[in-house]
Amino acid sequence: MTTPTVRASSIEEHLEATREARLQSYREFLRIPSISALPAHGPDVRRAAAWLADALRAAGVEHVAVEETAGPHPVVYGDSLRAAGAPTVLIYGHYDVQPVDPLDLWTSPPFEPVIDGDRILARGAADDKGQVHAHVMAAQAILATRDRFPVNVRYVFEGSEESGSEGLDWWLTEHRDRLAADVAIISDTGFFEGNLPAITVSLRGLMYAQIDVVGSTSDLHSGGYGGAVQNPANALATIIAALKGPDGRIRVPGFYDEVVALTEDERASLAALPFDEVAYRDSINLAALVGEAGYSTLERRATRPTLDVNGLWSGFQGEGTKTIIPAHAHAKVSCRLVADQDPRVIFERLRAFVEEIAPPGATVTVRDLGGGRPSLMRTDSPYARAAARALEATFGRVPVFTREGGSIPVAASFQSILGQPVVLLGFTQPHENAHAPNEWMDLRNYEGAIRTIVRTLEEIAQIDPDGVEQPGAGG
Numbered sequence: 001m002t003t004p005t006v007r008a009s010s011i012e013e014h015l016e017a018t019r020e021a022r023l024q025s026y027r028e029f030l031r032i033p034s035i036s037a038l039p040a041h042g043p044d045v046r047r048a049a050a051w052l053a054d055a056l057r058a059a060g061v062e063h064v065a066v067e068e069t070a071g072p073h074p075v076v077y078g079d080s081l082r083a084a085g086a087p088t089v090l091i092y093g094h095y096d097v098q099p100v101d102p103l104d105l106w107t108s109p110p111f112e113p114v115i116d117g118d119r120i121l122a123r124g125a126a127d128d129k130g131q132v133h134a135h136v137m138a139a140q141a142i143l144a145t146r147d148r149f150p151v152n153v154r155y156v157f158e159g160s161e162e163s164g165s166e167g168l169d170w171w172l173t174e175h176r177d178r179l180a181a182d183v184a185i186i187s188d189t190g191f192f193e194g195n196l197p198a199i200t201v202s203l204r205g206l207m208y209a210q211i212d213v214v215g216s217t218s219d220l221h222s223g224g225y226g227g228a229v230q231n232p233a234n235a236l237a238t239i240i241a242a243l244k245g246p247d248g249r250i251r252v253p254g255f256y257d258e259v260v261a262l263t264e265d266e267r268a269s270l271a272a273l274p275f276d277e278v279a280y281r282d283s284i285n286l287a288a289l290v291g292e293a294g295y296s297t298l299e300r301r302a303t304r305p306t307l308d309v310n311g312l313w314s315g316f317q318g319e320g321t322k323t324i325i326p327a328h329a330h331a332k333v334s335c336r337l338v339a340d341q342d343p344r345v346i347f348e349r350l351r352a353f354v355e356e357i358a359p360p361g362a363t364v365t366v367r368d369l370g371g372g373r374p375s376l377m378r379t380d381s382p383y384a385r386a387a388a389r390a391l392e393a394t395f396g397r398v399p400v401f402t403r404e405g406g407s408i409p410v411a412a413s414f415q416s417i418l419g420q421p422v423v424l425l426g427f428t429q430p431h432e433n434a435h436a437p438n439e440w441m442d443l444r445n446y447e448g449a450i451r452t453i454v455r456t457l458e459e460i461a462q463i464d465p466d467g468v469e470q471p472g473a474g475g
C-alpha cells in the first residue's frame with residue numbers, strides 16, 4: 001500500500017476556508033422536504049437523492065448513481081476504491097426525514113433552516129441529513145487535499161429509513177458482491193447525555209401493528225342502541241388495557257421468550273454511565289419516570305422491550321357532545337424489541353392474544369405494518385476502537401459505549417446479508433428534537449463529525465483487514 005499524495009493545504013485549512021460554503025450547502029440539502037412516509041413527497045425524496053448524488057460527484061466520489069430498491073424510494077450509491085490493500089469501509093446514512101406535524105409548534109418553518117448561535121434548526125438537521133452531509137464534506141475535504149482516500153469507501157445513503165426501510169434488504173441482497181466491505185459505519189445515532197461522545201453498541205428492533213375494531217356499518221344513536229350492542233371504542237380500550245400490567249410487564253404470552261438477559265457486567269457498565277436521571281426527566285417536562293419493575297431507566301429505555309400505543313382514534317372528536325356508539329375504533333401499537341426477538345414472531349403472538357381476548361359483538365383484526373430486527377455490535381473490534389480514538393482526538397473526551405432504544409433496521413441487515421461488522425458512529429446531541437417540532441443539530445458536533453470521520457478513515461487505514469476476526473454480534 002502506498003501513502004496518498006498530500007497537496008499543499010491541510011484538511012483543517014481546507015475545512016476552515018470552506019465553512020461558509022459548507023453551511024450554505026447543508027442548508028440547501030435541508031430545504032428539500034424528503035418525507036419518506038408521505039406519498040405526496042415522493043418527488044421530493046427523489047430530488048434529495050439527486051441533490052446528494054450531485055454533492056458526492058462534486059466531492060470526487062466515483063460511480064455515483066441513484067438506484068432503485070424494491071421500495072418506493074431510491075438509494076444513492078458511490079464509491080472510491082483506490083487504496084489497494086487497505087480496508088474497505090461502507091458508509092451509511094439516510095437522506096429521508098420524518099413528517100413535520102404538528103406544524104404550529106415549530107418556531108420557524110421546518111424546511112427553512114435557521115442558524116441560531118451554535119444550532120441549525122430544521123427537519124432532518126440531526127436525523128439524519130446533518131450526518132450524511134458531514135460524510136460528504138469529509139469526502140470533499142479529503143479529495144481536495146489528497147489524491148485519494150486512505151481506505152476504500154462505498155457510500156450507501158437510504159431514502160426510506162424513517163418509513164421502515166421498505167425494499168432495502170432486496171437491494172442489499174441483489175448487490176451483495178458489489179457492496180463487499182470490511183466494516184459498515186452507520187452515522188444515525190448520537191452522543192450520550194451531556195453531549196458526551198459515544199459509540200452505540202446495541203439498537204432495539206421494532207414491530208408495528210394496527211388493531212381495527214369494527215361494529216355496525218355506521219355510528220348508532222347511543223340512546224337507541226347503547227347497552228344493547230358492543231361499543232368498538234370500549235372494546236379497543238379493553239384490549240389495550242390487557243396488553244400490559246401495572247408492573248410494566250407485557251402480557252402477550254411468549255413475548256419475553258427470546259429476550260437475552262443482560263449480564264451482570266453489562267448492567268454494571270450501563271450503571272457506570274454518567275446519567276443524570278433528574279435532568280433527563282426535567283428535559284421532557286415530566287414529574288415522574290415510569291417503567292418495568294426491576295430495571296433502571298437506562299435499562300428500560302434501551303435494553304428492555306416495550307409495547308406502546310402510538311395512535312388511537314374513534315368516534316366523535318369535535319367540540320361539544322355527540323351521543324353515538326362509534327362504528328369503528330383503531331389503534332397503532334408498536335413494540336421496541338431486543339435481541340433475540342423477531343418482529344414477525346412477536347407480531348403473530350400479539351395477533352393471537354388480541355384475537356383471544358377480543359370482546360364479543362365486534363370484529364377485531366390485527367395488521368402487520370412492518371418493523372425491523374434488533375442488533376448488537378462488538379465493542380472490541382479494531383474498527384470500533386479506531387472510531388473511538390478518532391472521537392477522542394476530535395472532541396477531547398474518551399467516548400462511552402452506549403445502548404440506544406431507537407431502531408436502525410439496516411444495522412442487522414449489514415450483519416446478516418452482507419456479513420459486515422457494524423460501527424455506530426453518530427454525532428447528534430441527546431435532546432435535539434428528532435422526530436419532533438424544532439429539530440436542531442449542534443454545529444460544533446457537525447463540524448466535529450467531519451473531522452472525526454476523516455480521522456476514523458485514517459485510523460482504519462492502519463488496520464490489516466485480513467487480521468481481523470470476522471463479524472458476528474455480541475461483545
Ligand code: BES
Nearest residue numbers: 127162163164188189206372404406407
Ligand atoms: N436515528 C434514528 C434511530 C435512533 C433513534 C438511533 C434514537 C438512536 C436513538 C432513526 O432515524 C429512526 O428514527 N429510526 C426509526 C426506525 C423505524 C421506522 C423502523 C425508529 O427508531 O423509530
Ligand code: ZN
Nearest residue numbers: 127162434435
Ligand atoms: Zn429517525
